[in-house]
Amino acid sequence: xxxxxxxxxxxxxxxxxxxxxxxxxxxxxxxxxxxxxxxxxxxxxxxxxxxxxxxxxxxxxxxxxxxxxxxxxxxxxxxxxxxxxxxxxxxxxxxxxxxxxxxxxxxxxxxxxxxxxxxxxxxxxxxxxxxxxxxxxxxxxxxxxxxxxxxxxxxxxxxxxxxxxxxxxxxxxxxxxxxxxxxxxxxxxxxxxxxxxxxxxxxxxxxxxxxxxxxxxxxxxxxxxxxxxxxxxxxxxxxxxxxxxxxxxxxxxxxxxxxxxxxxxxxxxxxxxxxxxxxxxxxxxxxxxxxxxxxxxxxxxxxxxxxxxxx
Amino acid sequence: xxxxxxxxxxxxxxxxxxxxxxxxxxxxxxxxxxxxxxxxxxxxxxxxxxxxxxxxxxxxxxxxxxxxxxxxxxxxxxxxxxxxxxxxxxxxxxxxxxxxxxxxxxxxxxxxxxxxxxxxxxxxxxxxxxxxxxxxxxxxxxxxxxxxxxxxxxxxxxxxxxxxxxxxxxxxxxxxxxxxxxxxxxxxxxxxxxxxxxxxxxxxxxxxxxxxxxxxxxxxxxxxxxxxxxxxxxxxxxxxxxxxxxxxxxxxxxxxxxxxxxxxxxxxxxxxxxxxxxxxxxxxxxxxxxxxxxxxxxxxxxxx
Numbered sequence: 001x002x003x004x005x006x007x008x009x010x011x012x013x014x015x016x017x018x019x020x021x022x023x024x025x026x027x028x029x030x031x032x033x034x035x036x037x038x039x040x041x042x043x044x045x046x047x048x049x050x051x052x053x054x055x056x057x058x059x060x061x062x063x064x065x066x067x068x069x070x071x072x073x074x075x076x077x078x079x080x081x082x083x084x085x086x087x088x089x090x091x092x093x094x095x096x097x098x099x100x101x102x103x104x105x106x107x108x109x110x111x112x113x114x115x116x117x118x119x120x121x122x123x124x125x126x127x128x129x130x131x132x133x134x135x136x137x138x139x140x141x142x143x144x145x146x147x148x149x150x151x152x153x154x155x156x157x158x159x160x161x162x163x164x165x166x167x168x169x170x171x172x173x174x175x176x177x178x179x180x181x182x183x184x185x186x187x188x189x190x191x192x193x194x195x196x197x198x199x200x201x202x203x204x205x206x207x208x209x210x211x212x213x214x215x216x217x218x219x220x221x222x223x224x225x226x227x228x229x230x231x232x233x234x235x236x237x238x239x240x241x242x243x244x245x246x247x248x249x250x251x252x253x254x255x256x257x258x259x260x261x262x263x264x265x266x267x268x269x270x271x272x273x274x275x276x277x278x279x280x281x282x283x284x285x286x287x288x289x290x291x292x293x294x295x296x297x298x299x300x301x302x303x304x305x306x307x308x309x310x311x
Numbered sequence: 312x313x314x315x316x317x318x319x320x321x322x323x324x325x326x327x328x329x330x331x332x333x334x335x336x337x338x339x340x341x342x343x344x345x346x347x348x349x350x351x352x353x354x355x356x357x358x359x360x361x362x363x364x365x366x367x368x369x370x371x372x373x374x375x376x377x378x379x380x381x382x383x384x385x386x387x388x389x390x391x392x393x394x395x396x397x398x399x400x401x402x403x404x405x406x407x408x409x410x411x412x413x414x415x416x417x418x419x420x421x422x423x424x425x426x427x428x429x430x431x432x433x434x435x436x437x438x439x440x441x442x443x444x445x446x447x448x449x450x451x452x453x454x455x456x457x458x459x460x461x462x463x464x465x466x467x468x469x470x471x472x473x474x475x476x477x478x479x480x481x482x483x484x485x486x487x488x489x490x491x492x493x494x495x496x497x498x499x500x501x502x503x504x505x506x507x508x509x510x511x512x513x514x515x516x517x518x519x520x521x522x523x524x525x526x527x528x529x530x531x532x533x534x535x536x537x538x539x540x541x542x543x544x545x546x547x548x549x550x551x552x553x554x555x556x557x558x559x560x561x562x563x564x565x566x567x568x569x570x571x572x573x574x575x576x577x578x579x580x581x582x583x584x585x586x587x588x589x590x591x592x593x594x595x596x597x598x599x600x601x602x603x604x605x606x607x608x609x610x611x612x613x614x615x
Contacts, residue, residue: 012456015459016460019457019460023469026473131354134597134601135593138544140551140552140555140592142555142571143586146585146586149578149579154579160579245461248464251552252552252555266464270467270471271475271557274471278471279468281464282460286460286461289459289461289464290459
């Protein structure tokens with residue numbers, strides 16, 4: 001079961017790499033023409049084509065690109081000629097740090113809120129949490145970010161820009177990245193909370209829950225011991241989906257807080273039309289997205305004995 | 312903080328107005344319209360009112376705005392005053408006027424994009440479900456592959472390739488979102504194509520286009536309408552985010568996302584003006600979500 005799912009995931013990643021690579025083939029003209037513009041002389045065009053390896057047929061170029069990417073060599077940036085792996089290096093770590101930081105805040109908060117909303121369903125708390133969640137889903141990320149800046153950075157409690165250098169200590173990093181992480185947390189918590197609540201309420205109508213209630217267990221114990229273990233699969237799924245969502249969320253948030261991460265790199269590359277960098281970053285983001293979805297499937301299989309030992 | 316108070320009072324006023332309009336509709340209308348007015352929740356009435364106000368502002372923008380969209384009428388970053396109610400922006404254009412024109416540009420472009428994504432996605436989805444076989448397989452697998460790339464990342468990739476103009480923006484976002492619409496339209500239609508009346512229409516000799524238009528679409532409309540609202544929210548937020556990143560709608564066209572980006576420096580001085588366009592985006596998305604929530608509830612046939 002699980003081996004098959006992992007194999008499917010790898011196959012999917014392969015197809016995605018084909019799409020990301022193939023997208024450049026849609027360019028009107030070719031990459032060299034695009035880079036130099038209409039006024040380029042045939043000699044400079046030919047020289048650039050040679051330099052970029054554009055004279056090889058597409059499958060050969062794809063193979064070179066993919067095998068390079070697998071060993072961490074993404075070629076050079078088209079706008080400044082530096083190796084892409086060097087550009088990505090430290091930034092990848094920063095982005096992963098931010099996403100994990102946001103996740104470590106968002107997951108416990110949304111689980112607790114979701115369980116409480118299910119426990120006290122149709123109460124004022126439940127309604128307020130639901131309306132708040134719907135509102136939070138509707139806000140653009142940069143709106144949330146700037147409200148936090150106005151509220152928490154203006155008063156001088158937290159810095160509104162993140163300046164990370166190699167000498168920054170872990171504690172300082174946690175402190176400096178608090179606002180970006182909190183923004184991401186607010187954006188993803190709403191959805192996770194709603195799904196947790198729905199998954200638990202779905203189960204509350206089952207006969208075994210009624211049995212537990214009839215034998216006099218406390219509502220909290222019913223939810224924690226009887227409902228949550230069976231609701232784990234959908235909850236894990238939605239957590240993984242939202243972590244995957246964090247991947248795209250970081251792009252906007254990194255720009256707001258001038259955070260030196262992959263998202264910022266990608267936005268700069270898009271405005272410079274630096275297709276080599278965009279491809280590399282897109283491949284990394286897509287790989288992380290697929291890996292998280294794969295992890296969700298595997299985990300929800302493991303938590304469900306009926307899926308694990310299918311007859 | 313006085314500004315936060317006035318925002319809260321303004322929202323409360325809108326809610327009160329929505330409640331009053333609902334009461335008036337209950338008293339004045341009859342028949343089907345009345346039964347809708349009877350069971351519309353307050354949040355949905357509020358949502359409809361807000362959407363109507365946005366539409367009115369977008370249509371009447373030139374009449375409402377005190378200055379032209381691109382005209383430079385003052386110094387940069389002027390404070391709020393009687394002449395410039397919301398001050399001026401980075402190069403001295405009137406903020407209020409640009410905010411009003413933004414309703415036309417930002418919402419208009421998002422709406423056009425959603426409509427395009429919907430037409431393409433739902434026709435292909437219904438067609439795939441109706442025809443089945445290899446066509447369905449090919450289209451579905453292509454869509455699956457595209458959907459395994461995060462939407463924003465894929466849009467950024469395509470924008471790099473095709474350049475960032477408004478037309479490519481609309482086409483790229485519509486293409487990416489059409490895959491999501493395709494999924495839903497196909498799933499809804501699959502439950503319909505197995506019905507006897509489809510079989511009967513096929514035996515009558517009707518073509519695929521007639522079947523989609525006259526037999527499947529009317530029965531698939533309710534979930535598709537709700538999806539249109541949700542899709543609009545996604546598209547609207549995506550386009551605003553891209554404009555905010557400097558990759559979407561660009562100045563001098565007045566657009567809410569790029570207005571936030573342009574004037575963001577003011578926020579570090581504690582001025583809330585740059586947040587107003589973002590607030591406009593948020594309010595419209597909340598309003599649409601409220602209406603969609605009500606529509607989904609109606610479509611699901613649940614009662615309290």
